[in-house]
Ligand SMILES: NC(=O)c1ccc[n+]([C@@H]2O[C@H](COP(=O)([O-])OP(=O)(O)OC[C@H]3O[C@@H](n4cnc5c(N)ncnc54)[C@H](O)[C@@H]3O)[C@@H](O)[C@H]2O)c1
């Protein structure tokens with residue numbers, strides 16, 4: 409089959425790779441209909457995620473049709489149109505049972521790497537480095553879905569492919585930031601990043617009753633899209649002092665909940681950006697936490713900060729003093745998708761959550777390297793490049 | 800050249816982990832302690848489901864007399880703590896490093912058996928990885944290969 413392979417830092421190519429097959433009895437094989445770029449892939453491309461090997465098939469946010477099931481798959485049959493969560497959860501370990509799906513104890517087939525890096529291993533995910541298990545990604549014609557009863561969700565007829573696609577990863581991630589960030593009616597919520605993840609986080613905050621939602625980015629087309637499709641206010645951080653602006657818009661208190669949806673390659677205009685970038689390149693600091701720092705600083709006393717952006721290792725100049733002295737709650741997670749997908753599909757089918765607009769560029773899989781160029785460099789207003797492996 | 804440097808940077812995190820793993824074994828007291836330490840997983844099932852009638856889960860049973868096993872209920876309804884350690888003396892110091900790199904440290908088999916036992920008891924099967932192949936062997940890639948080959952038996956478990 410055809411698949412998009414990581415070949416090295418900033419190097420991608422479409423290759424012929426062996427078709428996946430059912431290995432475990434609870435596996436399903438999904439014929440991929442749509443598969444999208446995600447901000448997390450940019451960290452892989454940039455070489456910031458450890459344990460990548462030339463030839464690894466990337467991609468983890470996808471939708472398709474089940475074409476084969478193992479003998480122990482109970483809830484799905486051949487022909488089902490399904491969206492699959494990016495993290496693989498067994499559904500029966502303590503973490504899955506407690507809705508912490510991305511921390512599944514059984515889905516990461518290479519636990520030692522995560523244990524060495526983090527003390528404990530995160531769960532497995534498709535196409536996201538050998539540290540997160542040995543799984544081929546979804547930028548391919550077929551993908552093997554382990555524990556299919558738990559990771560694959562049938563899509564209601566009234567929900568379009570493009571809307572359902574983002575229920576795999578971007579939408580549950582954004583939703584998780586608002587929900588586990590503790591957004592309550594009347595809150596002022598600030599969201600850093602107007603990519604797909606940030607846009608959904610902003611929308612989720614509104615649906616959870618926030619009084620005011622303010623999203624921050626620098627790309628005019630993303631800011632406009634967030635205003636139009638999400639209904640949030642925006643701030644262009646290159647044109648104003650974000651913290652002063654947030655204070656002014658929140659009665660001098662600071663936002664109640666601050667959600668970071670930017671990640672370890674955050675951009676900033678200030679001199680510390682250069683400092684972070686140099687240190688990151690020298691391997692002295694793995695991640696650039698610009699937006700995290702700002703979120704912590706902006707947050708009101710006793711408020712909460714939720715980090716959705718992916719970080720891989722160490723950060724520098726982490727404002728622990730602000731967290732401690734303001735009494736903040738600081739939380740982060742890889743997405744617990746299985747917890748949110750049914751609700752998200754329902755919100756989409758009722759028209760309360762719109763997602764398809766984020767697919768600004770749709771193209772055949774063989775054009776995926778161009779898609780990543782558009783997405784990475786935010787060219788031509790690209791918010792997400794979506795691939796059709798069978799086109 | 801640039802690519803090689805960046806590749807090494809990408810593996811920097813893993814490098815730190817490996818270094819700590821090797822260097823944390825320097826003091827002999829710690830080493831002796833580590834050699835006799837129980838390796839433990841918590842299984843999200845009651846003890847009578849983990850070891851029905853005293854029968855060990857198959858991956859652990861396969862190690863036979865090579866290991867001693869301890870089972871106890873986990874606090875707070877968290878299931879069962881399943882602990883094991885090899886009976887044979889565990890290599891220490893330089894021999895340990897070589898044994899671990901060569902995949903011959905007896906604790907590697909124990910870690911693997913514990914992980915597989917947990918997966919089997921909780922889910923009914925032992926999850927297997929996709930078979931992935933490289934398109935181009937590189938030094939960084941070979942390091943990943945080694946890490947992957949040992950991953951089931953290594954780590955902090
Ligand atoms: N936690 C999870 O499970 C999970 C899942 C999916 C994605 N993610 C992560 O979420 C992040 C966003 O993903 P995405 O797909 O939306 O990516 P994206 O690249 O499309 O969006 C990131 C946005 O952040 C903006 N940005 C950069 N620096 C900023 C700053 N200092 N202040 C405000 N905005 C800034 C960029 O302009 C961009 O629009 C990534 O780090 C990704 O890895 C996490």
Ligand SMILES: [Zn+2]
Pocket residue numbers: 446447448449468469494577578
């Ligand atoms: Zn993602």
Ligand SMILES: [Zn+2]
Pocket residue numbers: 497498499500501502503504505511512513514515
């Ligand atoms: Zn699990």
